[in-house]
Amino acid sequence: MTTVSVLGSGVMATALAFPLSDNNHEVRLVGTHLDRDIIDAIKEAGVHPGLGLEVPETVRAYQLEDAEEAFEGAEVAMSGVNSFGVRWAGEQLASLLKPGMHVLSIAKGMDAGENGHLRILPEVLAEQMPRGLRETVSWSAVAGPSIAGEVAVRRDTCVVFVGHDASAAEKLAALFRTPYYHVWISTDFVGVEVCAATKNCYALGAGFMEGILDREDGSEVRYRNYNYGAALFGQAARELGRFMELLGGKPETPYGLAGVGDMFVTSMGGRNVKVGRLIGSGLRFSEARGRMLGVTLEGAAAIEVIGGALPKLTERGIVEPEDFPLMRYLHSVVGADEPLDMPWSTFFGGEPEAKAGKG
Amino acid sequence: MTTVSVLGSGVMATALAFPLSDNNHEVRLVGTHLDRDIIDAIKEAGVHPGLGLEVPETVRAYQLEDAEEAFEGAEVAMSGVNSFGVRWAGEQLASLLKPGMHVLSIAKGMDAGENGHLRILPEVLAEQMPRGLRETVSWSAVAGPSIAGEVAVRRDTCVVFVGHDASAAEKLAALFRTPYYHVWISTDFVGVEVCAATKNCYALGAGFMEGILDREDGSEVRYRNYNYGAALFGQAARELGRFMELLGGKPETPYGLAGVGDMFVTSMGGRNVKVGRLIGSGLRFSEARGRMLGVTLEGAAAIEVIGGALPKLTERGIVEPEDFPLMRYLHSVVGADEPLDMPWSTFFGGEPEAKAGKG
Structure with missing residues (x-):
């Protein structure tokens, strides 16, 4: 049985404790400074307030000041914070990790340099370590369609563990696999992580389709707006493929988990879709944001990072101006607060001779 | 202004009359022998009963015996029947088409020979013509995410017109384009049509995720089953790509409209998803089918055709036995009436070392 110490006790980090516990591994959950109430609730009532579920009895919860104790003797460390906390998590792990440990990261997002250079988050996490430590630890990440609560209630879930070291990723996967939690291995670290980050951006657009219906009188409309969402989904899939070319992922990676x-799963709901829906209903992003104060919007943040990098990459001649029209458009809505007016004719390589009604 | 005569007056054929009418083209809708009541309703009340909407005033409706009159002087013919009626439609069109006309087909499905050889439906349609006529007519088809009623209420819709002759497809597209109906052109006839047919099969599987929830007590569950549907979607996308390799479509065609x-759009609802949901809830396909008597199930029919062809193609050495595990599994459920037990570990090239809980 393996000891897995987790930095961060949000819904996803905690949900992953369920398959681990089902396999009789020991899970130690360490709250960040933002998680104090969560840790208290688990200690007192055994319930994770965000998940609304009892955590497995074998899970032990620690406040941040007890992190060292929680990482004592652990073979596996999970970086369970979201994309906003990756640098912080790296700094913490620098003093908690021991040579030979295996690290599994769950954050989905990207980091952009001032010149638009885009990097995956496990790189950012790892570079907070002193080199000597960094190179004696294995770095993997989990991606794929996985709503935390569904994992925790043990619904069938298929994910990808990705890392440069396939045997380390496979070793981690073996700890997690249960009859409901299915794990595949990939060594396309860049491709998988870029997909994980960019799909969050595109899923925000999925909210538009519902929001547009909210503009209509009456709550019941006979016909929904799925054609709209499907067209965005198709363009988004195309752009995932273009990101692989741009950043060096494998061409087949976008077309799977x-x-x-x-x-698909991210388009079905959640905060991202909710803010998109408010925009679809007629609000500017800043107004929609104002109605969701205190809510973490990773998709919007990723749009700022990735969509914001594209003009810089275009200026440097690395990306064509007509490439990534949907990501650029999402950035104009989220970053520049422009109203919703989908530029359909720029999609799929440009609509040919789109004359009717456009002149 | 162009005259467009349409054979078949189902919801999709009729919905396409809306953008045409908005562009002031003349649409003549000819009912099949199954459409008599629809044509009567349009003639008497101007309403299409299936759509539940008034059809544009300029649309003229004809019973089948008046087809010749309806096709008199038309430049464009639409084959508006579904996949079950393609041979019949071809026989009708053989005496209705004139040299130089442009044909646009909307059926989504495939045809399989006894040895498993798969062909796209526009081929089947065209081969009902005498060769002299066939070669003087252009053949195109419409594909892409398009729920009929959403087109008819003028929601944004993006589609593909596909044909070997790009200029003919573009000529047709120009008749249809409006500010809400956006049309791209493809010459990947096989790829686009194979996608159109196979996604109907996979969308039936999307119903499983909801049906499984129906097994649980209470109508409200805190966590849905989207991880399940997303995993199927990912495997389905992968298989669309494999179909391109098998049948000669372009590799990029599955990853767009x-x-x-x-x-995506087909997974959001409809008859296909409904029968899948009944199966997910615990019924065998034959029982689910029995609850939907009189309902046309194109997805299930396509599974029988395409899933049924795969073992034959495997026997002939054209397809590997481990290829298309989801399509084969759907065929075991629909064609062989087996109960639902998703073979997750066969997906994505096979789950490595899937030991836990499997032994």
Whole structure:
């Protein structure tokens, strides 16, 4: 049996404790400074307030000041914070990890340099370590369609563990696999992580389709707006493929769990879709944001990072101006607060001779 | 202004009359022998009963015995019947088409020979013509995510017109384009049509995820089953790609409107998903079918055709036995009436070392 110490006790980090516990591994959940109430609730009532579920009895919860104790003797470390906390998590792990440990990261997002250079988050996490430590630890990440609560109630879930070291990823996968939690291995670290980050951006657009219906009188409309969402989904899939070319992922990676699979699940609901829906109903992003104060919007943040990098990459001649029209458009809505007016004719390589009604 | 005569007056054929009418083209809708009541309703009340909407005033409706009159002087013919009626439609069109006309087909499905050889439906349609006529007519088809009623209420819709002759497809597209109906052109006839047919099969599987929830007590469950549906979606996307290799479509075709875009919209609801949901709830396909008597199930029919062809193609050495595990599994459920037990570990090239809980 393996000891897995987890930094961060949000819904996803905690949900992953369920398959681990089902396999009789020991899980130690360490809350960040933002998680104090969560840890208290688990200690006192055994319930994770965000998940609304009892955590397995074998899970032990620690406040951040007890992190060292929680990582004592652990073979596996999970970085369970979201994309906003990756640098912080790296700094913490620098003093908690021991040579030979295996690290599994769950954050979905990207980091952009001032010149638009895009990097995956496990790189950012790892570079917070001193080199000597960094190179004696294995770095893997989990991606693929996985709503945390569904994992925790043991619904069938298929994910990808990705890392440069396939045997380390497979070793981790073996700890997690249960009859409901299915794990595949990939060594396309860049491709899988870029898909995980960009699909969050595109899923925000999935909210538009519902929001547009909210503009109509009456809550019941006979015909929904799925054609709209499907067209965005198709363009998004195309752009996932273009990101592979741009950043060096494998061409087939978007067309499985980490790409369109995850984009499908993220389009079905959640905060990202909710803010998109408010925009669809007629609000500017800043107004929609104002109605969701205190809510973490990773998709919007990823749009700022990735969509914001594209003009810089275009200026440097790395990306064509007509490439990524949907990501650029999402950035104009989220980053520049423009109203919703989908530029359909720019999609799929440009609509030919789109004359009617456009002149 | 162009005269467009349409054979078949189902919801999709009729919905396409809306953008045409908005562009001031003349649409003549000819009912099949199954459409008599629809044509009567349009003639008497101007309403299409299936759509539940008034058809544009300029649309003229004809019973089948008046087809010749309806096709008099038409430049464009639409084959508006579904996949079950394609041979019949071809026989009718053989005496209705004139040299130089442009044909646009809307049926989504495939045809399989006894040895498993798979062909797209526009081929089947065209081969009902005498060769002299066939070669003087252009053949195109419409594909992509398009729920009929949403087109008819003028919601944004993005589709693909496909044909070997790009200029003919573009000529047709120009008749249809409006500010809400957006049309791209493809010459990948096989790829687009194979996507259109196979995504119908995979969308039936999308019903499983809801049906499984129906087994649980109480109508409200805190966590849905989207991880399940997303994993199927990912595997389906992968298989769309494999079908391109097998049948000669372009590798990029599945990853846009005709593939994952259309699969997304078809997964959102409809008859296909409904029968899948009944299966997910615990019924065998034959029982689910029995609850939907009189309902046309194109997805199930396509599974019989395409899933049924795979073992034959495997026997002939054209397809590997481990290829298309989801399509084969759907065929075991629909064709062989087996109960639902998703073979997750066969997906994505096979789950490595899937030991836990499997032994």
